[in-house]
Amino acid sequence: MVKINEIMRRIVHTIRAEDTLDIASRHIANENISLLPVVERAVVGESHLPQKVIEKLGFMPVIEEDVLVGVITTRDIVVRAIAHDKNPKTTPVSDIMTMDFACCRDNDDIADALAIMERRNIRRLFALDSNNRVVGLVSRHDIWAAKNGIPNKL
Numbered sequence: 001m002v003k004i005n006e007i008m009r010r011i012v013h014t015i016r017a018e019d020t021l022d023i024a025s026r027h028i029a030n031e032n033i034s035l036l037p038v039v040e041r042a043v044v045g046e047s048h049l050p051q052k053v054i055e056k057l058g059f060m061p062v063i064e065e066d067v068l069v070g071v072i073t074t075r076d077i078v079v080r081a082i083a084h085d086k087n088p089k090t091t092p093v094s095d096i097m098t099m100d101f102a103c104c105r106d107n108d109d110i111a112d113a114l115a116i117m118e119r120r121n122i123r124r125l126f127a128l129d130s131n132n133r134v135v136g137l138v139s140r141h142d143i144w145a146a147k148n149g150i151p152n153k154l
Contacts, residue, residue, distance in 0.1 A: 008136030017094035039066035070097035
């Protein structure tokens with residue numbers, strides 16, 4: 001059985017929801033990619049420091065990390081922004097990002113990922129690790145290539 005982490009494209013680029021479309025489009029062009037995961041800083045849990053440390057600090061530290069909230073594609077920028085005369089220097093990514101995305105686990109079998117894609121009628125899935133961090137992206141083409149023994153070029 002082929003696992004998602006064997007064929008996925010590693011995600012190394014993200015963009016913040018508050019960044020502008022200008023920043024997003026430059027990033028997409030510079031990296032020669034067609035989409036960016038959109039993230040926001042979120043509280044994901046409380047620290048487990050000993051009580052004496054918390055008392056010394058005077059507050060309970062929380063753990064924050066980037067959480068996936070959407071995706072922005074080149075098509076989103078053209079259809080939802082440029083076609084509607086939105087200013088790319090002032091319009092935040094969050095105004096036009098797609099919030100309807102799907103995920104799978106990086107250790108899922110490709111058949112499970114394909115089932116999600118078919119059920120949701122989508123072409124790509126974000127792959128999450130055991131800590132719910134986005135670590136990759138897998139497409140229908142990646143799965144087709146794996147099933148047909150075609151090596152991933154990335």
